[in-house]
Structure formats: C-alpha cells, structure tokens
Amino acid sequence: MAAPHETDGRCVISFTVNGSPRTVQVYPMQRLLDVLRKELQLTGAKEGCGEGECGSCSVLVNGELVNSCLIPALQAEGARVTTIEGLSKGPHLSALQKAFLNCGGAQCGICTPGMILSASHLLSKNPEPTLDDIREGLAGNLCRCTGYMQIFEAVAQAAKQSIAKPEAERPENRA
C-alpha cells in the first residue's frame, strides 16, 4: 500500500485487536476483513463468499460475532476485536481448539477459524448448550467438508472442559 495521503480520503482508526491497541489508516468503508488481513496481516479470517453467507470471515467485535466482510472499518473504531489468532495463548490451545483437533472438527480448515470463533461466541453466551443450541448457534458458518457432526461433538466436548477459558470466552468480554 502507498503511504497514507492527507487528501486520499483515508482516516485513522484505533481499536484493540486480540488485546493489543492498533492504529491503522484506512478508507472508512474498507471492509474490516481486508483491514485485518491486509493491514494487520491477520490472515486467519477468510473470505468465502463476500456477502455474509458463509461465515468464514467471522470475528468477535466487542464480544459479538460478526461477518467481517460486511463490517466497514469505521465501525471498528474503539472496538475490541478478537480473531482466531487471539484465541490461543502462545503454544497453548484453547479448549475449543483442542476439541476441534481431537474430534475431527477441522478438515480442509478454511472454515475452521470462523467456526471456532462462532463456537466460542456460543459458549460465551451459553456455556452448556444442547445439541439443538449448537446446531442453531453454528448455522451461520458453512462447512463443506465435515457435514458438521464432528464439529458438534467438538463444541460439546469443549463445553464440558473446566479448564481456563481464553480471552474471548471470559465473562468480562461478553457484550
């Protein structure tokens, strides 16, 4: 990207990404997905459809699950954004990430970051979901490989874990 220019219409946005304060110079209507992927090199959020159908670009904004392909960058001003990169702490995987590995919840992996964030959001609102809650909670995230069953199993397994939960699942990060 060229150096920011005063008259090129870009604006400065400050927000917190995975716990760290970040400032970027972006076009106000630039998609949050592009800001994360191109400006901040956080490529875990993927573009599957560009129209909010597939959920591969899911991230948490102030604890709420959003399709980052539908959110203009301007809307992230001052917000707390969590991406898949913020879910594990160093080498330590979150309970959900571990469960996805154990249960076969990830196959090709392209939907996995969005799916895990979606599941993480579900568990933050509903720590003991029923199978129907899980089905409904993940219905905005399409997976073409798994047929979902092993993902359901992973979410149920993670819900049972009593181990320390990562940032996105802590109560203080709930909306």
Added chain:
Amino acid sequence: MTEQIVGTSAPRKEGRDKVTGAARYIDDISMPGMLYGATVRSRIPRGTINSISYDPRFEWGEFTTVTAHDIPGKNCIALILDDQPCLAESKVNHPEEPILLLAHEDPYLLRAAVDAVAIEYDSLPPVFCMEKSESRSQVIWGTDNVFKKFLIEKGDVDEVWASAEYIVEGEYTTGAQEQLYIENNGVIASFDAAQGLTLWGSLQCPYYVHKALMALCNLSAEKVRVVQVETGGAFGGKEEYPSMIAGHASLLAMKSGRPVKMVYDRIEDMAATTKRHPSRTRHRTAVNKNGEILGGEIDFTIDGGAYATLSSVVLSRGTIHAGGAYHWPNVRIRGKAVATNTPPHGAFRGFGAPQSLFAMERHMDRIAQVVGISPIEVRRRNFLKPGQTTTTEQVIREEIDLEKLLDRALELSDYTAKKAKFTFENPASALQRGMGIAAFLHGSGFTGSGERYLASVVGVEGCADGTVRVLVSSTEFGQGTNTVLCQIAAEALNLPYESVSIAQPDTDQVPNSGPTVASRTVMVVGNLVRSAASGLKQTLIASGILHSSHSPEEFRLACGRHVSGHGVLRSFARYEAPEGVFWDDEKYRGEAYASFAWAVYVAEVAVDRTSYSATVQDFVALQEVGRVLNPVLAQGQIIGGVAQGIGFALYEKVVWKNGRMQNGQMTNYIMPTSADLPPIRVFFEEMGNVHGAYGAKGIGELPMDGPAPAIVNAITDALSIAFDSVPLLPEDIFEAVSKTSSRELLGAGKR
C-alpha cells in the same frame, strides 16, 4: 515395539495450524511487487469474436494485457484431448469462456477494468441440453457432438426379453452440482527467465498443472515448478480447473515479469468453473417372477459442457458403476458424453458414479414395486456374491457379504419398525414419513489399466536426526492424506507417528505419485509408501547398521549414521500392476478396479404436507471399506460425503439461463447448514481385503453415491409418488402431489 499406529485416530498432521489460523492458504500469501490478475470472459454462449475495444478512460498502459496471441506455447489446457483453449481466439463455445487477461497492482481498479473491455460477437445458435445435442441440429463439437461413447456387453441381452415375467422401464435424471469448496480457486505465478516458472496454488494435482504449463508456456519440465499450498476444499473441483487459472496467471507473470496472484471471488468461481455432470439414465430390465434380474439395457448419458476435459473418464466410471452392486447375467450398457454450450462439467467426488447409481437404486425400488416385493427383498435376491462377475465380467474375489451389510443397516436404522409405524401414522399426519435404502459399490483407484499407465512413484527419506519424510505429490485438502500416509510410514518403520512428516507437494522436491483423485490415495499411494518405507529399512539392514527387529532409538541412530556416511537416504517405490489382472480397453471388459468399497445406506425422511419440503430425519451409513486406518478421519469422510449427497438430493440446484449459472452465490445456491442435517450415523464393517496398505480400500467418494437414491426412495415411500430426478425441491414435490391429487379427483368423478 511402539504402539500400533495404523487403526488409531492419530491427530491431523496440519491440524494445529488449521485451528490456530496459522495455516497459509493461497490468498494469505503475498509477494513483493505482486500484481493481481483478472479474466475477461465471454458474455455469450456461442459465436465468433469480432472486435475487442478498450474504454479510453482507462490508462491501459498501466495494465498487463494478455490475449491468445501472447501464448508462447500451445493454446490449450493439456489434459486428455487438447481441445480446450486457454484463451478463446476467434470462437467462443460457452458463457464465461476466458478471452483476455489483465493484471494490475490495484485489485479494485482491476475489477473496473474488466468491465471496461468491450467485446463484440457474431452469435451462433447455442445448444443447452443433451437432447438437442443428440439431435445434431447444431454441431458444436467434433462431427457429432459426442465426446466419448462406451459399450459394455455381457451375455446376450437380446435373448432375455422373451422369458421375462416383467419388463421394467425407467428414466432417471440428475442435475449439475457445484463443489462449493469454501476456498475459491486461486494461484500465484512467478516467472524468471533463468529459474523458469513457479506456480503456487490451491490444487489437487500438481503434476497435472505441471504438464499443462509446460505445453502452454513452451517450457521444459525443469523450468516449471508447481507447489501446492494449503487447500481449502476441493472435492474434484480442483482436479482439472487449476490448470486453467494457473495458465492464466502464468501468462500474465511471463508478460509482466512480476508475480501475479489470481484468486476468484465466489461469483466468478461458481459461474466459470466446473460442476458435476448432469445426467440421464434409461433402464429397461427383464425380471423373472421372483424379482431376479435376467438382464437389461442401460443407457447412460452425461452433459459434458463445451469441451472434453475429463468427461470421457467421468463417463467411464459412471458406465461401469451403472449396474450397481447387483448380478447381471446379461447386460448391455451404453455410455455417452455429449457437448453443450455451457462451461465444461468436470470432476466432483464420485465422478459419474453418483449419477448412474442414483438411477440404479431408484430402478431397484421400481422393480420391487412392479414385482410386488419389498425394496429389501429385491436387493437381497440380486446382490453380487463372491465368485460372480460384475457387468465388466470382473470376478468378485473379495469376501463381501452384502446381505449381511443390508441386515445390519436395517437393524441400525430400525427400518422395519419405523416403516410399519409410518404406514400406520401417515394417513392422519401432516408429516408424511418414509424409509429408503440404497445399496451400492464404489471402485477404488483408477479404472482398468489407469494405475498401470500412471506408474506412480513414492519416496521416503530418512533424515540425519532419525525422522522420516514422506515424499509424494498426493495432496491434502481436508481428506487426511498427510495424516494417513504418515501413519502408514510410521507403522512400516516401527516409529512414533510424531517422527514422520510429509513434504509439501512441490514438483521440484517430490516424485509423481499421481493425482489425488479416484479414492486412490490411501489404497494405491499408501501401499507404495509402505513399500518405500520397507525399502528404507532394508537399506539400513543391508548396511549392517540396523536389525530387522529394531526400536525407534536404534532406527534413529542407524539413520543418522547412514546419512553422515553416505548423504541423503531415500527409498523409492513404483507402482506395479498385480499379476493376472486383465483389462480390455476396447471392449471395456475385465478387472475394472483393484477393489470395491461396498455400502448400504438408509434414509428416514419427512415431507411436510403444507410446505412440501422434505427433510432427512435420520441417516445410517454402513460401509465396508477394508481396514479403517484412522477412525476419526474415516468417519469425517463419510459424514462429509453424506452431507454433500443430501445437498445433491434436496437442496443444490444450479439454475441455468443461456448456458450460464444464474444462482452463483451462496445466498441462492443452497448447501446444507448445521441446522439442516439429520444425525448422520456412520458404521464400518471390515470383511477383509487383500489390496491396499494394511488392507485399506478407497473411501473418499463412496459416501457421495448413496444418499440421493436412499432419500428419493424414502420420499417415494412416504408419498407413494415416484420421483426420478434430483435435486428434488419442494416445488417439484408440490407439482407432483398436485398432479396426483387432480388425477385422483378426476378418477373419483368418473365413478
């Protein structure tokens, strides 16, 4: 001894990177000075190109522009027949056919520039359906619109009609289906006169792309390097198409001298790339009074789209599978792939078999109805048994017991009790429920002499630190290639799973282990990995530095000693066809597949009388796939395949207009979500198999074959109306129910 690794659910090798977001897919990669590439495509289905003009408001000098005239080699996508141009030069044969390429550093400006290229055409009359293609009123390909024909003949079918108690006829059709991998097609190409061309991409078959780029770019094998990066789903959709997009990016990279990234957006991917071949199957079957098949004719036709691509091979598999898991004493099967002016149809999990097996399994229920026996009984009486021969006269040598599979599937699905319950409850219920069965087979590996021609090579490398690397061009795109091939090598070398890794598929680094298709990776490539690993061990034993019975630590020391003394330690294995295997390519007779996977699936459906929507309530998938090498991954393959099969049956309809897909978005092309699917219950039965690594057969495609017929059989059972097409949408059910009710009303009026 270490614990046995084969047969356990070893964790996915690249799983950690996938759950942390660290895995790098093609669109996650950037290169210094990189341009973005885009394609200008045909807006018409068929015609000649008159002129190309450029909107003067754009600074075209800033763009790299490539037309057919810039192609250094042959203007084709080298595959089977070289009939498909990389860029249309004077004629276009389908909507979205690529004509011109643009590259620019600003992807947003690039998008606008694509619309600023105006192409004038003289239209020619297009052909959009198989029937019109067959009529030859317009010849759009070759001399007769036919890409390929096959004829399978067994016994004397002309003799059976006279002695038949029943002659049962049916016609069955299946629609196009989009693979809908969540990651669209994409590549990055980079060219340097000294180094040559390097292509990184989301793809299944590095050596297919390698071959295509050599021909297109007029480069020698050493000057083309193809690297597969993490691939976000493929399902066949990244078998042949990557050669096209790779060709485009390469031409732009060669002309601009800069790396070029081309990644399609969803709309372009859906409109321009391949889909499952639409099909039409006609059955005419002679049956005796007991419901036993005496013989029959099967006519299987697929719509190949505008160019030959893989249609001949899809047709081959579909034709061979058309007789299903049954014994045909006499049969004549004709297969035909015809041309239409739509984008070429291509590989999609199952590869022709889901189409012809849908027909076979619907037809079995029709035979049952005509004869007056149950769908269970008709299958029982016609199942192939060991010692009998398939339609290609391949002797079944596997110890398969299909009746046992059927019985277990009926028990697991509680078939009989549920069927009785639904028969009792349906008349007074708003939900019409039904049960449906599909019994079927899927051949593992390339057809006939295919594996012999491929002559795949696999390498295993022992490293100085005692770890081992598997060297194959077989790719991971979710199925578990990395994991299972590492399990096999670890098992063969008595090493912990963690000591084995797999090289990134890179044509400069790995031998050609063949394409990652046809449910061949575990069975064929896996067996070669086992051989190559044994070879590695033998080298160390022959050098006197390892005993045949060794611990992992002893292996580590021996490996280290060998590498420090002799340098690189590698062992290779090449495929050799088993002796006594006979296949006649002319007559389509003989051993079509090294082995078959077998299955019985049972679907329970409910059709809502108000909305006419059909939903699957329960699904039992029971299969015999030889030894299950990794239970979690194997289950994942089956569940995922069944989910795609449910989509194929009930949701996924490609809407065509003038040869172009009209609903090329995830908003209006509907695949199953987590809320749409029933419990998919997976069971394995191991009946023993001599082929494959540690007894494993192919598994990836099998689950795509059974769901559509099982579901449509169940809907037919629920409503007592025969449905013979998929996808079967609520509007189709509504129409059929309306017609039936009005007929019933008319009938009532006459009395």
